[in-house]
Amino acid sequence: MAEKPWDGRFSEKTDKSVEAFTASIAYDRRLYPYDIAGSIAHCRMLAKVGVITDEEASQLVEGLGTIKRELDHGKFVFDDSLEDIHMHIEARLLQVAGKVAQKLHTARSRNDQVALDVRMYLREETRQTIDLLKGLRTVLVDLAEAHADVVMPGYTHTQRAQPVLFAHHMLAYYEMFFRDQQRFNECLTRINVMPLGAAALAGTTYPIDRTYTAELLDFPAVSANSMDAVSDRDFVLEFLSAASICMVHLSRLSEELVLWSTSEFGFITLSDAFATGSSIMPQKKNPDIPEIVRGKTGRVVGALMALITLMKSLPMAYNRDMQEDKEPLFDAVDTLKACLSINAQMLPRITVNRDTMRRAASMGFLNATDMADYLVGQGMPFRKAHDCVGKAVAFALEKGKELDQLTLDELKPFSQLIKPDLFDHLTLEHMIDRRQSLGGTATDNVRQALAEARKVLAAG
Numbered sequence: 001m002a003e004k005p006w007d008g009r010f011s012e013k014t015d016k017s018v019e020a021f022t023a024s025i026a027y028d029r030r031l032y033p034y035d036i037a038g039s040i041a042h043c044r045m046l047a048k049v050g051v052i053t054d055e056e057a058s059q060l061v062e063g064l065g066t067i068k069r070e071l072d073h074g075k076f077v078f079d080d081s082l083e084d085i086h087m088h089i090e091a092r093l094l095q096v097a098g099k100v101a102q103k104l105h106t107a108r109s110r111n112d113q114v115a116l117d118v119r120m121y122l123r124e125e126t127r128q129t130i131d132l133l134k135g136l137r138t139v140l141v142d143l144a145e146a147h148a149d150v151v152m153p154g155y156t157h158t159q160r161a162q163p164v165l166f167a168h169h170m171l172a173y174y175e176m177f178f179r180d181q182q183r184f185n186e187c188l189t190r191i192n193v194m195p196l197g198a199a200a201l202a203g204t205t206y207p208i209d210r211t212y213t214a215e216l217l218d219f220p221a222v223s224a225n226s227m228d229a230v231s232d233r234d235f236v237l238e239f240l241s242a243a244s245i246c247m248v249h250l251s252r253l254s255e256e257l258v259l260w261s262t263s264e265f266g267f268i269t270l271s272d273a274f275a276t277g278s279s280i281m282p283q284k285k286n287p288d289i290p291e292i293v294r295g296k297t298g299r300v301v302g303a304l305m306a307l308i309t310l311m312k313s314l315p316m317a318y319n320r321d322m323q324e325d326k327e328p329l330f331d332a333v334d335t336l337k338a339c340l341s342i343n344a345q346m347l348p349r350i351t352v353n354r355d356t357m358r359r360a361a362s363m364g365f366l367n368a369t370d371m372a373d374y375l376v377g378q379g380m381p382f383r384k385a386h387d388c389v390g391k392a393v394a395f396a397l398e399k400g401k402e403l404d405q406l407t408l409d410e411l412k413p414f415s416q417l418i419k420p421d422l423f424d425h426l427t428l429e430h431m432i433d434r435r436q437s438l439g440g441t442a443t444d445n446v447r448q449a450l451a452e453a454r455k456v457l458a459a460g
């Protein structure tokens, strides 16, 4: 069992069960690159302000470099009795660099160290998430562009409502993921704040230069209050909120992919490479990827719930409860990235069954609103037109026909305003292209939206 750096006031050895219960090394080991980078910056800063000599700093930095290589190559030995990654690295530094290692922890606490590590980790992961979102947005624009003329039913209440362009539908997801990306960008400003130098909670008596440490670690800001610096996990909650919203968007998309790939809908066919089969039913091709993405949404939302509950009522400043932030955060980060990435790979390989979509858009009275709009154009107030078309729909249902399959003679009794040109208003192309209101599904609007999306993507 390794000696504890804090056991000076203890007369009994820590019980093995306590070591096992309190250790976080099994999961916080992934913070090691940040922990080492933070320690190197801390050493340099201590040398700059004269708390340690340049010579000591060089020895420490060299030792930390050696440890980094050991960790990179899986040569580092872990030991539960050393609790966490911070103590592991410090203990190893003593072996590698000798007793100069005992100076590393001057003007520092594990409380500000762990806050730094998590911030550095999360800023890197947030940047990767932003890149993945950008990739997914590109895929959606590609998919929309490749099927620019495909018409499908738009739904409300999962009931056919009005025709829309498939591209318009895809661009709706583009908008969601764009907002997600913006949210992660905004998170980044609050993640990117340097806490080191808060020490345990109250600041330190050494003449440290926190701005210099921040510069070395590429942080644009330094936390203003030492107590807040060690006890703030808002940035984790914020990331998890953004992640949960993003997973909800992925889950909505997944739900549609699952529905669309059923034989009932038949709107899309998933590529064989991105579907799975059944061990008993030879005919099955299952949409497991969207299903699993839909399922994983619960994990990420669960992580947000776990951590928001963890933080609730914690008195200031650091509390060991906060060690519990890591597993849900790491899991949520990994899950979100995996879901974004698999979608970006799967979506370009779907087959859009344009004829099935078009057929579905032609059946189920999706032109009823347009017939009402036609009557309004002939001078009828909208409410009256709505009622008139409603009656025509009831009549058509009885006849087993669509509105546009009724003859002029059959339609005339509903309103004398109905002329033969009504039928032009009821075609899919006409319905789509008349929806030119800002943000509507008209072909020109969608073409413009696509061009705008391309421009935004190219701008970064």
Ligand code: ARG
Binding pocket: 024, 028, 084, 110, 111, 114, 320, 322, 323, 324
């Ligand atoms: N493993 C701890 C955590 O994750 C590091 C900080 C420990 N600080 C302490 N005073 N025990 O929060």
